[in-house]
Amino acid sequence: MKRNGILRELVRNRQLLLMFLPVATLLFLFNYLPLSGLIIPFKNFDFSKGIWGSDWMHPLLNNFDYILSSDAAYRAVRNTILLNALFIGVGLVFEVGFALMLNELRNKYFKRITQSLTFLPFFISWIVVGVFTYNLLNFENGAVNRLLEWFGFQGIDFYSEAGLWPLILTIAIRWKVTGYGTIIYLAALTSIDNSYYEAASIDGASRWQQMRYISIPMLKPTIMILTLLAIGRIMNADFGMFYAMVGDASLLFPTTDVIDTLVYRSLRKSGDIGMASAAGFLQSVVAFVLILASNYAARKVDRDSAIF
Secondary structure, three states: OHHHHHHHHHHHOHHHHHHHHHHHHHHHHHHHHHHHHHHHHHEEEEOOOHHHHEEEOOOOOHHHHHHHHOHHHHHHHHHHHHHHHHHHHHHHHHHHHHHHHHHHOOOHHHHHHHHHHHHHHHHOOHHHHHHHHHHHHOOOOOHHHHHHHHOOOOOOOHHHOHHHHHHHHHHHHHHHHHHHHHHHHHHHHHOOOHHHHHHHHHOOOOHHHHHHHHHHHHHHHHHHHHHHHHHHOOOOOOHHHHHHHOOOOHHHHHHHOOHHHHHHHHHHHHOOHHHHHHHHHHHHHHHHHHHHHHHHHHHHHOHHHOOO
């Protein structure tokens, strides 16, 4: 009986299932099929033997030793978590704040132009941003140092001052992605029933009070879901950004070296596929644990705002 019910549902929804078939195929090929490579961290990988023919590691967790015991690896893990936490926190404030600001604009042409101009940097490559940043900050001919000297201040060697780079990276990523990150929040704001604002206006609420007591509470589920998804990626730094902005400037590694750049340099020098795969495996495990924990906390605060 149950099987007949399933068959009836399949026949009834056959058009939707056919539309989903290409997506399911791509999902299987690029997300599920590569999971077979999870055995690489536990093998002494040899290109001539392939994944299945390579010998198992002895001891089995030998590929994880570098990530778990190296000072450089500890520094990279710390920087990855702290920098991504900084990006998430600052990004939340900027994106929600900018969406609220755009939502309050009454001139639709000015609103569209502003949104387009802030969205444009998203399409600029991190390589271009890195070159732009270097021309601004390099000690000898950088525009910032020339400006400081013009005002009578001493120039700053930004590429030897590691402590400044969390701020520099935060400014760069906010300039590049704030417009893009605002889109979902702005869409959520425009979907709010206008009758809430009309009723609040009749009761004498100011625009600030309407924003505080209507707009922000209505954004709460969207904020929590997007934050949870961001926490799930907290162990995966944007390699393109870090390598384009920092490159191999070793003086900046104390605050900018992340797991992705560390693994890239190690892989480039040693060619150890097993070690690189072990790092990726640990990233996935930690991210999975973090998103489960954060989702559990979100369910305690607001059950409807959790992912699952």
